[in-house]
Amino acid sequence: MPLESSQSSPRDSSPRLLSETAGAASCAHCGLPAPQPAAAATSLSFCCRGCSFAYAAIHEAGLGAYYLHRAQADVVSTPARASDRSYAEYDAAQFAERYVERQGELACVELFLEGIHCSACIWLVERLPRALPGVIEASFDLGRAALRVKFDPAAVR
16 A cells, blocks of 8 residues: 655654545555544544554554555455454353363363454464463464464453
């Protein structure tokens, strides 16, 4: 995605995408189509919550130059789909009996994630242990679209 030469503000080290300034809404993280920002004061759009979180985490870590390098690499990706589902069925005893593997005091489950389309998304899901107490390990297999999560069932559902 082409970049605009001027920065959006002195404090913001991220470049503005041309599609943002031309009125077309695209995700500020992955460049896919995104809804218009909810408020006029908000200049960034995201296609999903994962991209919004990844964008914020990348900037909080001082790595905003990632977007310059990615734009220069001309990465092509597939559309992500946002969901408002609660996934409460994963807490059901029947699900645990069928899909959760016990490993002593710990448990392990493999979940299939559709729409993972960039390394930042993989980075994000593999940081689950840092964001959710009780999760011990999370590893994503891009070829199978499978996330394997090892967790302490006494600490997290």
